[in-house]
Amino acid sequence: MPVLVMKFGGTSVATLDRIRRAAKRVGVEVSRGYDVIVIVSAMAGETNKLVGFVQDTSPLFDAREYDAVVSSGENVTAGLMALTLQEMDIPARSWQGWQVPLRTTSAHSQARIEEIPTDNITAKFGEGMKVAVVAGFQGVSPEGRITTLGRGGSDTTAVAFAAAFGAERCDIYTDVDGVYTTDPRICEKARKLDRIAFEEMLELASLGAKVLQTRSVELAMRYKVKLRVLSSLSEQTDGSGTIVCDEEDIMESNVVAGVAHSRDEAKMTLVSVEDRPGIASSIFTPLAEAGVNVDMIVQNISEDGRTDMTFSCPTDQVKRAEKALNDARTAGHMTFTDIKADTGVAKVSVVGIGMRSHAGVAAKMFRVLAQEGINIKVITTSEIKISVLIDRKYMELAVQALHDAFELEKAG
Amino acid sequence: MPVLVMKFGGTSVATLDRIRRAAKRVGVEVSRGYDVIVIVSAMAGETNKLVGFVQDTSPLFDAREYDAVVSSGENVTAGLMALTLQEMDIPARSWQGWQVPLRTTSAHSQARIEEIPTDNITAKFGEGMKVAVVAGFQGVSPEGRITTLGRGGSDTTAVAFAAAFGAERCDIYTDVDGVYTTDPRICEKARKLDRIAFEEMLELASLGAKVLQTRSVELAMRYKVKLRVLSSLSEQTDGSGTIVCDEEDIMESNVVAGVAHSRDEAKMTLVSVEDRPGIASSIFTPLAEAGVNVDMIVQNISEDGRTDMTFSCPTDQVKRAEKALNDARTAGHMTFTDIKADTGVAKVSVVGIGMRSHAGVAAKMFRVLAQEGINIKVITTSEIKISVLIDRKYMELAVQALHDAFELEKAG
Incomplete structure (x- = not known):
């Protein structure tokens, strides 16, 4: 059987x-x-x-x-x-x-x-x-x-x-009855996906689409276990939900699978850090030891041997991050003139394995945000994801505009 | 150690x-x-x-x-x-x-x-x-x-x-902080026992002094495990509670260790049962199969080949007992003319290993109850226990009178 x-x-x-x-x-x-x-x-x-x-x-x-x-x-x-x-x-x-x-x-x-x-x-x-x-x-x-x-x-x-x-x-x-192109509470055009690739699911899960635990998706990917996410509350028993599977099992898909967001982000900037080999380690080792989950990291260009270092972390870890960095300065491990914490930001990301073969996704994302008058504070990219930090008050607007621009309401 | x-x-x-x-x-x-x-x-x-x-x-x-x-x-x-x-x-x-x-x-x-x-x-x-x-x-x-x-x-x-x-x-x-000579809620002179023998504890436990589970006392008796019952709520940590032990470990004790009672008893009488070999089995087998916990059993003297059979059981099992007996009659396993159920009775017992060597405990018990004008409905005895069924309204009076008569407020 x-x-x-x-x-x-x-x-x-x-x-x-x-x-x-x-x-x-x-x-x-x-x-x-x-x-x-x-x-x-x-x-x-x-x-x-x-x-x-x-x-x-x-x-x-x-x-x-x-x-x-x-x-x-x-x-x-x-x-x-x-x-x-x-x-x-x-x-x-x-x-x-x-x-x-x-x-x-x-x-x-x-x-x-x-x-x-x-x-x-x-x-x-x-x-x-x-x-x-x-x-x-x-x-x-x-x-x-x-x-x-x-x-x-x-x-x-x-x-x-x-x-x-x-x-x-x-x-x-x-x-929930499956994985959506974005959060339906924010964007009413959100569409349930019939299928999504493991890699995409991993990016969405770690971005806070809390449908599946990251570790279980990793394990499924490694052992090629076909996963299905579906609701125990709906009456349907067939063909419902979202299949999470190998990308080969997805016949044709949108370039972008979904738009994710994370509300509780803070942007922190260390001002005028000495720019020397090992400085990143001097900053992020004490943060890791203090249990701060650093996400995005951006280093500005250097001037006169000093630079600014910007990173993001969950809002409720800001105090802990400040203490760790001040302690490290007191201990003489590095120097900086100021810590600026901006707790009014949010992260918005577009995710899709199609990006690997389609150029221009980042350019389109930045253009859409610019058209809405939304200023981008930090950018990071991976092979299948582009994330930006923006003012939190624009988060919903950004998600809706990107969902429209990439035509996610239409099946691929 | x-x-x-x-x-x-x-x-x-x-x-x-x-x-x-x-x-x-x-x-x-x-x-x-x-x-x-x-x-x-x-x-x-x-x-x-x-x-x-x-x-x-x-x-x-x-x-x-x-x-x-x-x-x-x-x-x-x-x-x-x-x-x-x-x-x-x-x-x-x-x-x-x-x-x-x-x-x-x-x-x-x-x-x-x-x-x-x-x-x-x-x-x-x-x-x-x-x-x-x-x-x-x-x-x-x-x-x-x-x-x-x-x-x-x-x-x-x-x-x-x-x-x-x-x-x-x-x-x-x-x-509770130990085993008492009787229920302190009924008799204010009740005294905590320092020691009690396993056999006495077994009789008291099965009579409803719910301090220790019967099975655990049996096991302790078999393996000679010295038990102590004491309260987790009192502040004392030494010498408190009651030791349950082998009778050899009790130096000198009262003839009667305690007076027990059980409130929820019913007395049932099968009227005019045919008096033949095997009739007791015909009655009590269907009761056992119906899960009725029969306690005391008394058979009256026979007249003209017929007799009355009286037994006690918990009040809430009366209906079940009646059904089992009527079914057995319908099935032709026995004959009787009536079932009388008296649900207004209680059981009072005196327990003590000293009874083995002291005669006259039963006589004294009956005399005390007679002096108080309490009618005894059923009597059963074992080596270390005498139990009687009486009208429930006299239960407290009987317990107090017996506790006084056997001087249980005084240590042995």
Whole structure:
């Protein structure tokens, strides 16, 4: 029998009713002839509650105990899902991470999957079991202790099972019905994509289109697992959602796949930094050590041996960044005259694998923004993405204008 | 190092504050030089919530999935307790049932403990760990699935660990501060016992003095584990509570240890049953099959080949008992003319190992009740217990009068 992996996130299993609704979708796939592996998250809110318990108990907690506590939410859902399927006369049983066993590294709270033996579950499929319900997000270390894969690890669990079992597809059920050309709340012409390439999805995910966890997309890309993102709340059971796949599997596509945005960006400028070899390292090492997520970096041309260094980071990390840089100056690691923080900016990006073969995308983007009177503060580019920082008040306007200009409302 | 087992029930770990308070008591015992094994229940209310989820999902649930879901509450408390101890600089770690592994039978939801290997935990004690926190109530079956020991199974877990590790004592922390000569809410002269024999505790537990689960007392008796019941809420840490032990360890004691009562009793009488060999079996087999917990049984003298049969059962099982008996009559398994149910009765018992060597306890009990004008409806006796059914309205009076008459307010 072909194997299908179906993953249901926290909002899709938030209540017993939602679990029943999810189980019905599983039943549809079973009746289509699949052996199904269902990966479940904890009921919405449960993991946050448990994390709160741990943090209130021990601010600098032992990650091994954190994992033992926090993983229990998924165990509850897995058992309840198995029971719900049994009520529908579908042979099913639950598996906790250590029962599979899903073997991971010992890096508690951010463990990496090392191995998923398939023999136990395959044997049960052979005995007539139709659905294996697996608690997502968790595994077991070489020392026999429970590990977790980090937030969003259930997506990663699902993709890893799909790879291990050679599944025909890995369906990720969530609270949105697919990947859009842009945020529908900002641009009413936003269109759901039928297909998107892994690379594009990675850029969109890291830009804040929080549909799929980045790590799970990377894993799917590496093992060529065909992913589908779809809503557990809609009634459709066929052809819905968005397929995330290899670019060869996309027949013809727009040059630009989507327009992404990120609202909580700050632009920081170090004024009059000495321009010498190693200066970038002197600046960004202390920032990394302080846990500041630096995104875009621009260095101005040098004058009289000094230069300005500009970078962007999340708004709520500005204070931390300032402290790290001032400390580094005090310690004598570098000199600068001032730090300017502009917390009124936003990032807008166009993403598309078509850019590789089509010139002129950047020029068109800059022209469209200029026509709307929007000033560009910082630019960065990659092979399949162009990002700009602009005043936050123009963000919606920029997204709409770019969506129009690249005709994203039309299928490619 | 000597080993001590400490068990904390649901109300003793109901909040993070309560867990901290419990951890402080563990710290006191560690500072006294013990290696401590802590057994924890789920936070009060959690298990009921999970059981509710299972029952709402699947009324005739698969007990294997029930166990997987319901055991998760203890895992949370075990991790939180370990973290709390670590915060107090006490080396501790948590163990789930399968990690010990606490091996049980496959009788899910009512599994029996088969084996507790001590090597893993003993090795950790050898490495400097001071406290092993173990999730109570759960184990693992020969098939590698999670089992639970039934309600109150955490007491049983604690006693089993004490037996396996040859612990000096097994302290059961609960929300009462010990075992009393009778219910203090009914009789203000009730006195806390310093010591009570296993056999007496068993009679008191099964009579509804819900301090310790019967099964855990039986296990303690078999393995000669010295039990102590004490409150996790009081501030005392020494000499408090009640020791439950072998009768040889009780120097001198009252003839009667306590007066127990049970309010929710019903007296049922089958009128004019044919008096033939096998009739008792014809009556009580269908009752047992219907899940009716029959307690006292009295058969009247026979007249003209017919007799009356009287028994007691919990009030809320009367309807079920009537249905079972009427069905048996309809099926032709026996004949009777009427079923009379008296739901206005209560059971009062005096319990004490001293009765074995002291005659006259029954006579004294009957005389005291007669002096108060209380009519006795049914009597049963065992080696160390005499029970009577009386009108419920006299229950408090009977308890107080018996407590006075046997001078239970005075230490033996």
